[in-house]
Amino acid sequence: MHALILVDIQNDFMPDGALPVPGAYDVVPVANALIEKFDLVVATQDWHPANHKSFASNHPGRAPGDTIDLDGLDQILWPDHCVQNTHGAEFVPGLNVDAIDEVFRKGTDLRIDSYSGFFDNGHRRATGLAAFLKKQRVDRVVVAGVATDYCVKWTALDALREGFNVAVVLDGCRGVEMAAGDTERAVAAMRAAGARIVTSREIEA
Ligand code: VGL
Numbered sequence: 001m002h003a004l005i006l007v008d009i010q011n012d013f014m015p016d017g018a019l020p021v022p023g024a025y026d027v028v029p030v031a032n033a034l035i036e037k038f039d040l041v042v043a044t045q046d047w048h049p050a051n052h053k054s055f056a057s058n059h060p061g062r063a064p065g066d067t068i069d070l071d072g073l074d075q076i077l078w079p080d081h082c083v084q085n086t087h088g089a090e091f092v093p094g095l096n097v098d099a100i101d102e103v104f105r106k107g108t109d110l111r112i113d114s115y116s117g118f119f120d121n122g123h124r125r126a127t128g129l130a131a132f133l134k135k136q137r138v139d140r141v142v143v144a145g146v147a148t149d150y151c152v153k154w155t156a157l158d159a160l161r162e163g164f165n166v167a168v169v170l171d172g173c174r175g176v177e178m179a180a181g182d183t184e185r186a187v188a189a190m191r192a193a194g195a196r197i198v199t200s201r202e203i204e205a
């Protein structure tokens with residue numbers, strides 16, 4: 001069984017959102033085309049409480065882009081984004097949400113961030129995604145969404161760790177590129193860990 005994992009295709013990650021990812025609207029038609037090729041489609045949704053510790057606004061004197069120690073982990077501080085039950089946290093209009101079989105929300109624990117759709121950044125708690133996929137007898141996952149250099153990357157790396165065969169659809173992903181070259185480095189890291197880097201045309205129904 002093959003599954004499509006759509007990572008964080010949410011308003012706040014679009015170019016006009018709170019944590020803009022350049023070109024991110026372009027992943028929507030690619031995601032919709034991919035959806036047609038899969039029997040099982042899951043999506044992750046960044047879903048933070050307003051007082052989440054990954055928000056610079058919750059650390060007086062800090063600015064987005066700063067790095068702090070959060071509970072023993074390096075944490076980049078972000079603009080407020082994907083706050084639960086806000087427009088910014090909703091899936092992008094135009095994404096075929098009716099085709100999504102299950103949504104896995106992450107980043108809900110205010111003390112730890114969660115880039116991967118599988119685990120928080122400290123691998124302390126699972127979201128249930130791995131168990132769900134294994135129960136459906138999934139052996140191969142195809143990943144697309146945003147951001148290539150954060151949530152796509154960590155989702156793909158955790159999928160490999162969980163023993164899935166992983167392909168990342170490059171034209172279905174965009175990076176936030178906080179530092180120039182981050183997206184390219186993320187792609188290299190995913191490839192080095194064993195992910196196949198493909199284009200959407202290579203994905204067969
Ligand atoms: C993401 C930064 C903070 C992502 C989520 O979806 O890549 N990046 N939260």
Ligand code: ZN
Pocket residue numbers: 046048054081082107
């Ligand atoms: Zn987030």
